[in-house]
Amino acid sequence: MKVLALRGVRKVYRRSHLGRLTETVGLDGLDLEVERGEVFGLLGLNGSGKTTAIKLLMGLHLPTCGTVEVFGKPVPDIESLARIGYAPEAAYLNRALTGRENIRLFAALSRIPACEREARVLAMLRRVGLERGMDQRLSEYSKGMLQRVSLAQALIHEPELVILDEPVTGLDPLAIKEVRALILWLKGKGKSVLFSSHDISEVEKVCDRIGILSGGRLARVMTQEEWQGRPGALEEAFAASVTRTDGVGEIRLD
């Protein structure tokens, strides 16, 4: 059974400046499906459309054309959002609140009953290793601590589908290892995970399937069997599938 599906999705950003209209194509006919219980990795260069696809799934953007469905319902759907946990690429959290207050806020927004809320908040803060710093304001947190609060808010309501936008970007090797373990733990609990990344080595360690995005389209989908036991297979497939669309040329070494 599919937990999410994007069919023929096109997203065009229109901006007007001093009467001049410019159009940028974010997605150009994207077709993507993720099955229940699988870990799906979205690989792509900067500007390939990974974050746009995720924002469409979360209802932050509306498609220019095509359909976006989560749990069989068209997006945006409030009831579906209650079953999704989302952690963006950076921790976009309220810095005036403490770690505990932030998670308490998201627990309330995720409809966790008031009588269970405090226990769940404490358990989640313990799970992400923040029990000592939980009463400090986020303005005093390090980047790694903020990332953990971001993960905690995504998991506090025990979602069926977890969407992580570049979860390992900018993290130290130890934190990357912990995020990898978390994704595998979620898979072990039967959750579906969709995550985007630039990092091929990370993707191949945890994913059941990967989709390579290029120019707003899904250039290739690969299953674990295609790269497992074949060192460099995923990297080669990636290099063969993508083309730069951001106008940046190669670094010349001559």
Next chain:
Amino acid sequence: MDTIKAVFDYTLREHVRSRAWLSAALFGLVLLGAGAIASVLAVNERGRMVLDLGLAAILAIGLVSMVFLTVRLVLQEIESRAVFLILTHPVRRWHYLLGRFFGTLAAVAIGMAGMGLVHWLLLEAFGWAPAGSYALAWVSILGQVALMGALALLLSLALTSEAAAMAFSVFFWVLGHFTPELRYIAERSGSGPLRGLILAFARAAPDFSRLDYAGARHAGTPAAWAAWAVLYVLAYGTACLALSAELFEQKEF
């Protein structure tokens, strides 16, 4: 209601912890003290002068704080992208907007209540504490602050610029004190389009003559005046919030 309350709680907490809010409340207290000192000039009317200067200070600080906070209320969360995480939870956008607005109104009202308490103690010290008219003045001041807050929120979402929203809020604040005059000018105007334009501005701007507590002191039935004033604030405020919600619903982040 749970989501509105959750957003309300964090907004209130955020404002109460903000230094700008604390500075505004302290500045208001300084203004009240200055009013008490300046009242020496009015030898026989000292109590009345403390009353009028104090209420004017509370209104000015309340309005400046409310407009300043509401024009940044949603735009700043969009800029910092904190709104992403809120709206990717099962939260209706208008619930978020109401929670943010009423959390801000509550924070400003708490500051104004603190100033009001000090003001009341000053009036007691001068032996001039007219309870009935003081309550009417409070209905009027809180109403004006709520109206301007709702309008500033609408303008910030329509113009998507803090500076422009602030400038237009001041424009409508001034215009709102001349709505009867604007209607009079419109009636006398020979040009149809000009009459339409003046009437449109007169209708869009809040009508502060309905919230004039100085006039209400001389009104026959203050309770009826207060009821109409509250009704007007509710109607105008609801219209602004409904339009804000509609604009916010269309936004992509």
